[in-house]
Structures are given as C-alpha cells and as structure tokens.
Amino acid sequence: MRWLVTGGVGFIGTNLVTHLVETGNDVVIIDDMSRIGVDLNAKFLKEKLGIKPNKIDVSRNDDLLTFFRTQSKFDVIAHLAGQVSLLESINDPMRDFAINAQGTLNILNHIRMTSDETIVLGMSSNKLYGDLNKIRFSETDTRYVATEWPNGFNESLPLDFHGPYGCSKGVADQYLADFSRTYGLRTASLRQSSVYGPHQHPRSDQGWVTHLVTEAINGREIQLNGIGKQVRDLLHAVDLAKLFVLLAENVQAFSTHQLNVGGGQSNSLSILELFSRLEQTLGIKVMFKTGPERPSDQKVFISDNSAVTALTGWQPEINLDFGLSQLVESVQSKKHTV
Numbered sequence: 001m002r003w004l005v006t007g008g009v010g011f012i013g014t015n016l017v018t019h020l021v022e023t024g025n026d027v028v029i030i031d032d033m034s035r036i037g038v039d040l041n042a043k044f045l046k047e048k049l050g051i052k053p054n055k056i057d058v059s060r061n062d063d064l065l066t067f068f069r070t071q072s073k074f075d076v077i078a079h080l081a082g083q084v085s086l087l088e089s090i091n092d093p094m095r096d097f098a099i100n101a102q103g104t105l106n107i108l109n110h111i112r113m114t115s116d117e118t119i120v121l122g123m124s125s126n127k128l129y130g131d132l133n134k135i136r137f138s139e140t141d142t143r144y145v146a147t148e149w150p151n152g153f154n155e156s157l158p159l160d161f162h163g164p165y166g167c168s169k170g171v172a173d174q175y176l177a178d179f180s181r182t183y184g185l186r187t188a189s190l191r192q193s194s195v196y197g198p199h200q201h202p203r204s205d206q207g208w209v210t211h212l213v214t215e216a217i218n219g220r221e222i223q224l225n226g227i228g229k230q231v232r233d234l235l236h237a238v239d240l241a242k243l244f245v246l247l248a249e250n251v252q253a254f255s256t257h258q259l260n261v262g263g264g265q266s267n268s269l270s271i272l273e274l275f276s277r278l279e280q281t282l283g284i285k286v287m288f289k290t291g292p293e294r295p296s297d298q299k300v301f302i303s304d305n306s307a308v309t310a311l312t313g314w315q316p317e318i319n320l321d322f323g324l325s326q327l328v329e330s331v332q333s334k335k336h337t338v
C-alpha cells in the first residue's frame with residue numbers, strides 16, 4: 001500500500017514508518033522538522049530505509065496542496081504531525097490550533113475533494129475527556145485507582161476539552177469522525193494516552209516515561225507535579241504501528257471510529273511504581289520531590305480497548321517488562337549525553 005505519514009520523523013512516526021517499510025509498504029513522509037531531536041530520527045530513516053522527509057508545515061494549506069500535486073494518490077494517510085504539548089498550547093493557543101485543528105482539516109478537505117478512497121487515520125488524545133474529576137478514585141500506597149472502571153475507560157466517558165491542546169485535539173477528533181459521517185471518507189481518530197519506545201526525544205511536559213527514566217539514570221533530582229500516584233497505561237510504539245495497519249484494513253465509510261487506545265490495565269504504571277522498578281532493577285536511588293498537581297492532570301487514564309479490539313482484533317503484545325528494559329538500555333547507552 002502507498003502511505004503518507006505526516007509528522008513521520010517524530011517519535012511515533014519513526015516507529016510507524018519503519019514498520020510500514022519493513023512490511024513492504026511504500027511510504028512518503030512530510031514533517032516541518034520543528035520537534036527538537038527529530039533530525040536524529042531523519043538521519044536514522046535515511047540511513048536505514050533510504051527515506052527523506054518532505055519539509056512541509058501542515059498548517060499551511062497552500063504548501064500542502066502544492067505537495068499533493070506532485071504525488072500520486074495515497075491509500076492511507078497516517079496524520080501524526082502535531083503540536084504535542086499542553087504547556088506550549090497555553091503559551092500559544094493560536095499556533096496550537098493552526099497545527100492541530102486547521103492542519104487536520106486541511107488534509108481532510110483535500111482528500112474529500114480529490115481522493116475520497118484514501119483512508120485518514122489521526123492521533124487524538126485522552127485529554128479530550130478533561131480532568132476526570134467527577135470520577136471516584138481510591139488510593140493505594142503507590143497509585144490512584146478508578147474503582148468503578150475495573151477494565152479501564154471506554155468511549156462512553158463524556159467529552160470535556162481542557163486546555164487549548166485538549167480543544168485543538170478535540171476539534172480534530174470531531175472533524176475526522178464527521179468527514180466520515182458527512183462525506184463518507186474512511187477515517188479513525190485514536191484517543192491515545194501514553195506511548196513509549198525507541199526514537200522518542202522527551203521533554204519534561206511530553207513523553208513522561210522516557211523523561212523520568214532519563215532523569216533517574218542520570219542521577220538528577222526530579223520535581224514531580226503531584227505525589228507520583230498518577231497512573232497511565234503504556235503502549236509501545238511498535239504495537240501502535242501494527243494497529244495502524246489493521247485500522248487501514250478495517251475502517252468503514254459513514255462510521256465514526258473514535259477509539260480509546262492504550263496499553264490497557266495490565267500495562268498500567270504509576271510514577272512511584274516506575275521509580276521502584278528502576279531502583280530494584282538498576283540498584284539506584286531515585287531522588288524526587290513532590291509538588292502541586294498540574295492543572296487538568298488526570299489521576300488515572302487506562303484505556304478500555306474493547307472497541308478497537310472488536311473492530312480490528314488488535315491487542316497490545318509488548319509488555320511493560322520488555323518495553324521498560326528496552327527503554328532503560330537505550331537511555332543507558334546515551335547516559336550523560338541527554
């Protein structure tokens with residue numbers, strides 16, 4: 001199949017492009033190269049797969065249309081290009097909207113007018129569900145627990161966009177669904193929480209697992225937002241890449257595929273539990289200070305993957321033990337360079 005991957009030299013993009021090429025697909029990348037560290041991913045993709053990104057900003061419709069005119073039709077677009085940080089979105093909500101909301105509409109509208117058989121798969125966020133403060137949580141020594149949701153959260157949670165990032169991702173999610181409902185495009189929007197794996201260049205406000213593992217291994221004291229009992233279900237980027245392929249085979253026209261996607265209950269982890277795993281396996285002492293919670297931070301997000309599994313048969317295959325040891329090994333190999 002012929003794929004376009006936007007944001008293709010980003011973290012998830014690099015893993016997806018690698019998987020697609022290794023399984024025999026033809027892949028074209030666009031990316032504006034704005035994320036720090038992606039030049040390393042671009043180098044990796046060029047050396048390993050011989051692919052170079054086209055430098056294009058998805059918020060600039062004219063540039064996008066000029067690019068599409070040079071291309072034959074795509075079977076699938078994986079639209080990963082995005083402004084990824086809540087804090088950045090608070091600093092500059094206009095730019096956040098231009099990239100996440102307008103950028104998604106630019107792509108959908110072009111596909112609607114020129115190539116309505118092209119499938120469009122977009123990345124949304126668990127932030128669409130707001131701070132979840134109406135949910136009842138209990139507390140163990142190491143984590144918060146959403147006692148009434150033993151299988152994780154499904155898509156029946158009410159939408160409650162928080163922060164400019166939540167709004168722009170929410171708009172994109174709604175457009176993806178509506179362009180199927182109104183125009184019959186085949187689309188899906190993944191309501192995604194924490195992805196981890198190789199090729200991530202973390203910041204303190206995005207890519208928390210890789211960030212915390214890096215800080216801990218480098219012996220730096222970590223300032224936490226909250227008391228470290230926040231829980232996420234970690235999804236390995238290679239599992240996510242496999243899901244994209246299955247979605248391309250299964251999404252239907254005139255259907256709204258807005259899907260919670262994550263590592264699920266068995267791959268859930270709190271910050272304190274991450275620290276204790278690192279201390280046990282590496283024999284180090286993780287130094288940290290607790291602090292006030294970040295506004296709108298969810299105490300728990302664990303995805304109930306039932307809907308995406310029913311549609312595609314997909315389930316995460318890479319467990320935390322493997323994924324975290326791979327991550328630790330990769331961070332150790334770069335120790336003191338990051």
Ligand SMILES: NC(=O)c1ccc[n+]([C@@H]2O[C@H](COP(=O)([O-])OP(=O)(O)OC[C@H]3O[C@@H](n4cnc5c(N)ncnc54)[C@H](O)[C@@H]3O)[C@@H](O)[C@H]2O)c1
Pocket residue numbers: 006007008009010011012013030031032033034035038056057058059079080081082083084099103123124125126192193194195196201207
């Ligand atoms: N990583 C996660 O845990 C996670 C969770 C939820 C949602 N997502 C979403 O998944 C997508 C990919 O995330 P990621 O973790 O790979 O982030 P990333 O920052 O590594 O990748 C995003 C890529 O988009 C590019 N980009 C940014 N603005 C652009 C623009 N205007 N035009 C073209 N390219 C642009 C960046 O240079 C980068 O290569 C994003 O949309 C993100 O919001 C990620």
